[in-house]
Amino acid sequence: MSITSNTIETEELSDKLECIYHILNANSIAVVGASKNPNKWGYNILKNMICAGYKGKIYPINPREKIIQGLKVYKSILDVPGELDLMIIAVPPKFIPAIIKEGIQKKVAGVAIVTSGYREVGNIEREMELKKLIEGTKLHILGPNIQGLGTPSINLCAQPSPLITKKGPIAVISQSGSITSTITQWAQDENIGISGFVNLGNQIDLCESDFLRYFGEHIETKVISLYIEGAKNGKHFFNALREVCQKKPVVVLKPGRTTRGVETASSHTASIAGSDKVFNGALLQCGAIRAYGITDFYDYTKVFATQPLVEGNRVFIITSSGGVASLLIDYLVEKGVDIPELTPEQSERMQKAISIPGVRIANPCDFPAFQGSDYAPLIKLLAEIDSEEDLTDLFIFNVADSCPGLEHEILKFSKLTSKPIVVNYQGGGEDEKIGAEFLNKNGIPIYPVAERAANSVGALIKYSQFRKSRKILVWGFRGRPSI
């Protein structure tokens, strides 16, 4: 069989995915540059790894210490007994080439280089040197200039902060450690959780496309959140993105709509951001969902992480507030969402069953209530009408003011329908806080303002429509990837 350039590419990719698998599912990790000094990365990363309760073996490496944070220290990775899946390196650049050579000798599967001081400050040669070292070997490098990575399902949190331990359906791939921190922390706070997170840094070897493909095949990952300042290789990136978007949603956040934004991103990871218009058009073609702020980035991710795709663009709204409903509807309509009127028959049927004064039977159904249980007859009827007459594609509960017990009614409703549900709950004080915690825990996305609920519904519908227009590929693995 002749080896074409295509098969070479495939083999290389296969190698990379194998390496990523070992990095994110490492059984043993060396922290090179582990430190006793709380102002060092090597201290903070090690501390978080221990605090997260990592299930594999941790080997701190430091030639001048014997015990760090209660763990036995090794002078070099060559002294580590047994196999090493991953080396995390947090020592000055000048020491790194020698460590990489030891890694090759030790047959380490992957390296993550935390250290900065490379291309982002103009030192391109340093990167070239590292690249050259691994040429022709099976070893692959993540970074340099990264904050860390993690896999909550194996209690791996190899970053200085925050401590991310909640396992869930969201994969985060990011050129900014801080954006990873934000998204992973929020997903943890809201009890949704993370399937894996990785910071890309300068991408001298493993890059965004590789991780996209990896998480694209990863069964536990339901949605991928990608923060990118500039694609490492435009063609590879868009090929990977196109493929992955046919399998699962990818939410993309990218700065650089303004010149100053581009400059700042560029001094951060030395990325070259092309035209924002071109990038945007490419995302659209691929079927990726673009977010413009961190709020949207998280909100869209959250709706995809928790809700099924939606059949059409029709929304039925149950609201406790006329004012907030008006704001919600402005946003929904601007996103191209349809809020169909009830038919006279549907309206009559509801009027008959729900004869509470102050309730307006329509879409939106204005239903002010002091207690969640007041909603019981409404949701029973709505589920009935919908199962008989296909009333809508998605339900929005839009609640303002406190409504104790509401969360239980919404959960009951979710068991009566297979269609997506999105909740906005605002101005509800303590009752809202209790309700939000309960709904998040039960996989129903809850937003604190109308516009965030509406924008997320818009994203869900947009991606669902994209997927309906494509042949759907179903791929996935629980073990190692294979191409």
Add this chain to the structure above:
Amino acid sequence: MSITSNTIETEELSDKLECIYHILNANSIAVVGASKNPNKWGYNILKNMICAGYKGKIYPINPREKIIQGLKVYKSILDVPGELDLMIIAVPPKFIPAIIKEGIQKKVAGVAIVTSGYREVGNIEREMELKKLIEGTKLHILGPNIQGLGTPSINLCAQPSPLITKKGPIAVISQSGSITSTITQWAQDENIGISGFVNLGNQIDLCESDFLRYFGEHIETKVISLYIEGAKNGKHFFNALREVCQKKPVVVLKPGRTTRGVETASSHTASIAGSDKVFNGALLQCGAIRAYGITDFYDYTKVFATQPLVEGNRVFIITSSGGVASLLIDYLVEKGVDIPELTPEQSERMQKAISIPGVRIANPCDFPAFQGSDYAPLIKLLAEIDSEEDLTDLFIFNVADSCPGLEHEILKFSKLTSKPIVVNYQGGGEDEKIGAEFLNKNGIPIYPVAERAANSVGALIKYSQFRKSRKILVWGFRGRPSI
């Protein structure tokens, strides 16, 4: 002296402001329709009034009860001993005219009608009847179809939920009780607080212009948040708005950018929304700041509530994250904010003093840190350079990842400068929560994402520029208003 139509208008307005003063500073309140049934407004409003610890006298009115929620009940307001400043009415519409007549007889200063079932459901005659009853009297009506009102400084919270007790600089005037709930609850949660809040309902008598003028003169009010579905009288509204915006910021939220949004608002308070473009242009002329979502509505209010106006449009950014700074800067630049480069001299001076590796001396100043105290030398130097060389008009701290103790450094910095400070803190887990509480308590606005910080800075600069371009009127009262 001949009475011109102008003086009539002024007299009427003076009457109305006097009435509003009595409503919002009532020494005694009758709750007509006070109830033992937790599903009634008359139960929930009374409960909140008691729970808030209202400083005046509360008289529940109900012909069929003797004691409600521990308070002696009166059969009619005519049985109430002594004067009554305010009647809150929550009984069916058919009983209300007789109660209004009693109110006139009793010389009650103001009436708030919670009851709905008027113009918003097509019953215009009912409103006309009430209007006619008060013609030629000093009695004025707030509502009908409102959720309530409150003045935290006298522990008055006359609405069914939430319980708002935190006194502060924000006045909320709203056609939606739920939007009032949201904003007041957030201002309370963040320890900023409210100077007064009022729901407008159908505005058969007291309307948005009256309350704008009232809070415009009210010393304790630093910023007015106005949610409006349609102005009662366009000319009066814009006259009032123009006047008030010259004294203090007015943040306006209005739905109805889409036809469906207009319809929903219209069924809510029967407001007639004119062209959104015309409305927007008028706001701009008046100098009001328009918000498009509830998030902006609150965020803008918060920056005005806590920070002084700003001299120019230059911003200096201290960031711990290159990625989040890029996103922040995109939003700032889009809002017309200037992020000036440091002069070579300033840059050199900072380079000399701050020789920490990984710090990028520029604007934004990229300063990653594990501890808040790491910022100490930077903020000292920044305050020095700024006081000597007028470096900037506003400072933004843009922090991602946890940074324990950061809040104390920012507070120290705020004591070294008189210029506004805005903080974005995200991805910081528990440290962020501690920091946010501390900064809010100390009057430094903190936002949970870059875009919200940037948009708020934009609003602050926009209004400050408007004010600089006008002759500034300084009005205000601590006691009763006078015109």
